[in-house]
Amino acid sequence: MTEQTELKEATDTKIVKMIVFAIGVQEYCIPILSVREIRGFEKTTTLPFAPPYVCGAINLRGIILTVVDLAVYLNVPPQTDNPRRVVVIVESKNGVVCGLLVDRVIDMADINLNDVQAVSEDGSCLGGLVLVDNRMIGLLRLETVVGQLVTDTISE
Amino acid sequence: MSSDMDDILQIFFQECDEQLQELERGLSALSDGESEHETVNAVFRAVHSIKGGAASFGLDNLVRFAHVFENSLDGLRSGRFAPTHDVVKVFLKAMDVLSDLVNEARGGATVDSARVAESHAELADISGTGGNQNASQAATTEDVIPADFSPVPMDFEPVPTDFEPVPFDFDFGEEEATPAAASLLVTFRPHDALYERGDDARNILIGLTDLARECDGEIQTTCDRSALPPLTDLLPDKSYLSWQVVLPPAVSEDSANAVFDWVSEDCDFSIVREGAEAAAPQEPPAEQPEPAEVVAVMPPVEDHEAPPPAPAPSVAHPIQILSPLPAPATPDAHPGPSPAGSAASSTANGAAQTAARKPEQASIRVDLHRIDDLMDLVGELVIAQAAIESLSRRTDAAGQHELVQSISSMQSLTRDIQDAVMAVRAQPVRAVFQRMQRVVREASSMTHKDIVLTLEGEDTEVDRTLVEKLTDPLTHMLRNAVDHGIESPEARIAAGKPAEGHIVLSAEHRSGRILITIKDDGAGINRQRVFETAVKRGVIPADAVLSDEEINNLIFMPGFSTAAQVSNLSGRGVGMDVVKQAIQSLGGRISISSVPGKGTTFGFSLPLTLAILDGMLISASGSTMVIPISSVIETMIVNQSDVYALPDGSNVISIRGDCMPLIPLATVLKLSNSSTPDSLDASVILVVENESGARAALIVDEIRDQTQVVIKSIESNYRQIFGVSAATILGDGSVSLILDVSALVASAIGHIDIKPSNIRAELAA
Numbered sequence: 001m002t003e004q005t006e007l008k009e010a011t012d013t014k015i016v017k018m019i020v021f022a023i024g025v026q027e028y029c030i031p032i033l034s035v036r037e038i039r040g041f042e043k044t045t046t047l048p049f050a051p052p053y054v055c056g057a058i059n060l061r062g063i064i065l066t067v068v069d070l071a072v073y074l075n076v077p078p079q080t081d082n083p084r085r086v087v088v089i090v091e092s093k094n095g096v097v098c099g100l101l102v103d104r105v106i107d108m109a110d111i112n113l114n115d116v117q118a119v120s121e122d123g124s125c126l127g128g129l130v131l132v133d134n135r136m137i138g139l140l141r142l143e144t145v146v147g148q149l150v151t152d153t154i155s156e
Numbered sequence: 157m158s159s160d161m162d163d164i165l166q167i168f169f170q171e172c173d174e175q176l177q178e179l180e181r182g183l184s185a186l187s188d189g190e191s192e193h194e195t196v197n198a199v200f201r202a203v204h205s206i207k208g209g210a211a212s213f214g215l216d217n218l219v220r221f222a223h224v225f226e227n228s229l230d231g232l233r234s235g236r237f238a239p240t241h242d243v244v245k246v247f248l249k250a251m252d253v254l255s256d257l258v259n260e261a262r263g264g265a266t267v268d269s270a271r272v273a274e275s276h277a278e279l280a281d282i283s284g285t286g287g288n289q290n291a292s293q294a295a296t297t298e299d300v301i302p303a304d305f306s307p308v309p310m311d312f313e314p315v316p317t318d319f320e321p322v323p324f325d326f327d328f329g330e331e332e333a334t335p336a337a338a339s340l341l342v343t344f345r346p347h348d349a350l351y352e353r354g355d356d357a358r359n360i361l362i363g364l365t366d367l368a369r370e371c372d373g374e375i376q377t378t379c380d381r382s383a384l385p386p387l388t389d390l391l392p393d394k395s396y397l398s399w400q401v402v403l404p405p406a407v408s409e410d411s412a413n414a415v416f417d418w419v420s421e422d423c424d425f426s427i428v429r430e431g432a433e434a435a436a437p438q439e440p441p442a443e444q445p446e447p448a449e450v451v452a453v454m455p456p457v458e459d460h461e462a463p464p465p466a467p468a469p470s471v472a473h474p475i476q477i478l479s480p481l482p483a484p485a486t487p488d489a490h491p492g493p494s495p496a497g498s499a500a501s502s503t504a505n506g507a508a509q510t511a512a513r514k515p516e517q518a519s520i521r522v523d524l525h526r527i528d529d530l531m532d533l534v535g536e537l538v539i540a541q542a543a544i545e546s547l548s549r550r551t552d553a554a555g556q557h558e559l560v561q562s563i564s565s566m567q568s569l570t571r572d573i574q575d576a577v578m579a580v581r582a583q584p585v586r587a588v589f590q591r592m593q594r595v596v597r598e599a600s601s602m603t604h605k606d607i608v609l610t611l612e613g614e615d616t617e618v619d620r621t622l623v624e625k626l627t628d629p630l631t632h633m634l635r636n637a638v639d640h641g642i643e644s645p646e647a648r649i650a651a652g653k654p655a656e657g658h659i660v661l662s663a664e665h666r667s668g669r670i671l672i673t674i675k676d677d678g679a680g681i682n683r684q685r686v687f688e689t690a691v692k693r694g695v696i697p698a699d700a701v702l703s704d705e706e707i708n709n710l711i712f713m714p715g716f717s718t719a720a721q722v723s724n725l726s727g728r729g730v731g732m733d734v735v736k737q738a739i740q741s742l743g744g745r746i747s748i749s750s751v752p753g754k755g756t757t758f759g760f761s762l763p764l765t766l767a768i769l770d771g772m773l774i775s776a777s778g779s780t781m782v783i784p785i786s787s788v789i790e791t792m793i794v795n796q797s798d799v800y801a802l803p804d805g806s807n808v809i810s811i812r813g814d815c816m817p818l819i820p821l822a823t824v825l826k827l828s829n830s831s832t833p834d835s836l837d838a839s840v841i842l843v844v845e846n847e848s849g850a851r852a853a854l855i856v857d858e859i860r861d862q863t864q865v866v867i868k869s870i871e872s873n874y875r876q877i878f879g880v881s882a883a884t885i886l887g888d889g890s891v892s893l894i895l896d897v898s899a900l901v902a903s904a905i906g907h908i909d910i911k912p913s914n915i916r917a918e919l920a921a
Binding site: 043044045046047048049050056057058059062063064065066096097098149150151 | 778779825826827868869870872873874875877878879880883885889890891892893
């Protein structure tokens with residue numbers, strides 16, 4: 001399940017269940033249906049020519065996938081010694097599986113997509129902001145992150 | 157059409173493929189001069205089976221052609237003519253048409269009807285000239301029978317709902333008391349052999365029913381059960397019943413005869429046209445129990461040695477069929493006004509079938525003993541696992557020792573299981589190789605050359621995926637061999653060679669790889685011309701000095717072709733580079749050797765499987781990586797005096813006089829930021845080689861181990877990485893990268909190995 005389809009469905013249902021996690025002090029959320037599992041952060045295998053936000057590759061029961069350090073991706077100082085860091089394994093709408101390294105998972109929230117306020121232009125990784133209990137939560141566009149991961153040009 | 161029907165159709169097509177292979181094998185044996193009776197029979201059987209199967213599915217085109225083919229082969233079988241070269245050629249051509257027709261029926265491209273007609277005529281010709289007594293008669297039968305041949309479209313619905321409203325009637329006396337005037341009386345009595353062959357009286361009845369329906373008539377069927385013994389004596393596999401069928405007057409005797417085409421040897425039958433009053437069919441003795449009652453009598457006989465409750469086929473099937481089918485739902489069952497009409501409707505039905513067909517399901521046939529082997533191994537694995545479990549509970553030192561031992565035995569077991577699974581996936585290359593016969597045949601007839609392709613080692617087994625992916629490269633290579641390799645017959649005779657060209661396609665296992673060679677006895681590679689063309693096309697500078705091998709390798713450059721003119725077959729300059737890519741993507745290498753005037757040999761060396769790789773575990777800058785063993789030539793420790801630093805900061809090493817670039821792996825892969833350390837003394841290097849034989853030395857931190865690794869794609873969830881071909885999972889569960897040696901070497905030495913040649917040229921100047 002993806003933002004796009006979620007947003008489309010939103011015209012009918014309005015409410016989408018999202019998983020909320022923190023990166024630095026900011027909170028972000030992604031649709032819970034795109035999450036496959038959450039696991040502890042373990043040692044990754046460094047990949048050559050990888051962009052700085054790619055931590056490396058891990059083995060998820062025989063599937064090899066890469067872990068994206070969202071802190072680096074979102075230009076937030078990474079908390080390397082934070083024991084609560086976890087990897088959220090997500091699957092994009094075209095079947096690409098990857099891990100998102102987040103500082104901590106907070107909770108789940110029902111987010112009414114009508115309340116989302118756009119903050120940046122299209123194509124950005126942030127789909128908008130939403131206020132839940134006076135907390136500002138950013139909607140992370142999964143497709144943008146994954147798309148970048150798969151198609152970024154290789155710098156030799 | 158029901159999915160059951162689809163499934164059966166699938167099986168039929170699979171069988172067709174097998175029969176066609178059998179046919180190909182038999183015909184090539186015949187063309188090699190073998191005229192064993194058994195070979196001819198095998199060929200005949202193959203065509204016959206295809207025809208039989210096709211008829212059941214109403215695949216008219218196929219049936220008609222197969223029938224003619226079969227007739228001609230029958231001439232061969234009965235010794236009316238000998239399998240001369242020309243005859244076998246016609247048969248081979250007919251086989252190609254037949255396989256195309258099978259393909260067409262499967263939903264493939266439509267076959268050019270002119271080709272079918274041509275082959276048809278040739279076949280008729282053969283049997284015509286062969287049967288020297290009545291050639292014309294043979295020709296006419298050829299024409300008549302296929303037209304009359306009425307396929308029996310059958311519905312394989314498990315529950316014959318079509319037959320539900322059958323008003324079947326065992327009231328014999330009245331029915332045949334009123335047969336129409338001049339109606340056709342068919343009596344037949346199947347022998348036991350008919351059922352043994354898997355045929356059924358039901359098929360004949362259906363055939364007759366169809367005939368009647370084509371004439372808008374109905375049939376009247378009478379079952380004669382006079383020979384039926386009491387149930388206690390009934391043998392389930394004996395044939396006891398006979399039938400009398402009264403067909404409407406419009407049905408011709410010939411067409412009724414055609415129904416018995418396949419069973420004429422296995423049943424007594426008579427077809428008589430008669431007036432109503434003449435010889436009213438004899439009434440069956442009324443005291444005989446009718447089949448329905450037979451079942452009813454069952455309980456009383458229970459305490460006897462009970463005969464199998466399942467009635468003999470001769471009893472079971474008539475119940476379903478004993479009357480004209482009252483307009484069932486299937487479209488082809490509507491009474492057609494003429495045979496042509498019914499043929500058309502059943503073709504339309506066939507087309508609908510193929511259109512609705514699901515994409516072909518990949519399946520392989522595996523020898524049972526291989527599965528059994530696997531099963532045994534899995535059994536052992538279970539035992540070994542139990543042993544380890546119990547040992548792990550023991551805490552004493554001896555237990556510890558035993559545990560280590562049993563783990564190591566488990567290791568060898570795992571290896572065995574892996575081998576067994578690979579054996580299950582292994583397929584002989586025959587399927588691909590035999591397809592090549594046709595490629596060569598067509599290519600040589602297009603180029604007007606006489607070429608014989610000899611296959612060797614068709615039984616060599618390789619992984620199934622490899623078998624499939626070999627078809628295209630081999631087709632390219634063989635077309636090239638025919639078009640460029642073999643000279644024209646005139647040129648061959650002028651060169652003192654037989655006019656007939658020879659190509660040998662062989663496969664063999666060699667040290668864990670499969671080696672496929674394509675060897676022709678043509679003119680060999682004209683290196684002078686290749687060199688000139690390469691210069692003309694700007695691939696190499698005009699003053700380059702290349703070794704013979706380097707010139708040979710030029711033909712793999714994209715866009716390279718020396719053909720003076722573009723032909724249908726080749727000369728467009730696409731092909732060889734595609735071949736090379738295809739082979740390389742399979743992890744293979746290509747080698748060429750060519751002797752002018754004697755011929756050219758291409759060799760493909762391929763790994764046996766694409767799933768598992770023998771690798772060397774190395775580490776560089778803290779990462780463990782895998783290098784395919786197949787590309788590692790040697791490993792050694794650098795002696796600083798052999799290293800020569802180049803102005804641009806890179807290094808060259810001389811190993812026993814051969815200079816090759818040194819590649820600091822960690823730096824090239826950007827894993828470490830530090831440039832090459834000042835002293836390379838005592839670094840570990842791996843000498844690696846890419847497909848074209850170019851070598852380079854990789855500097856690594858450490859060589860860890862040699863192991864088998866399972867290849868996992870990294871691109872499915874990420875992107876392509878330079879220098880990395882795939883990934884694998886190591887014993888500790890961590891991910892490790894498999895290096896793409898050819899890319900690393902290529903980046904180190906430039907695109908093609910011409911740099912040193914340039915220098916050689918400069919020095920020579």
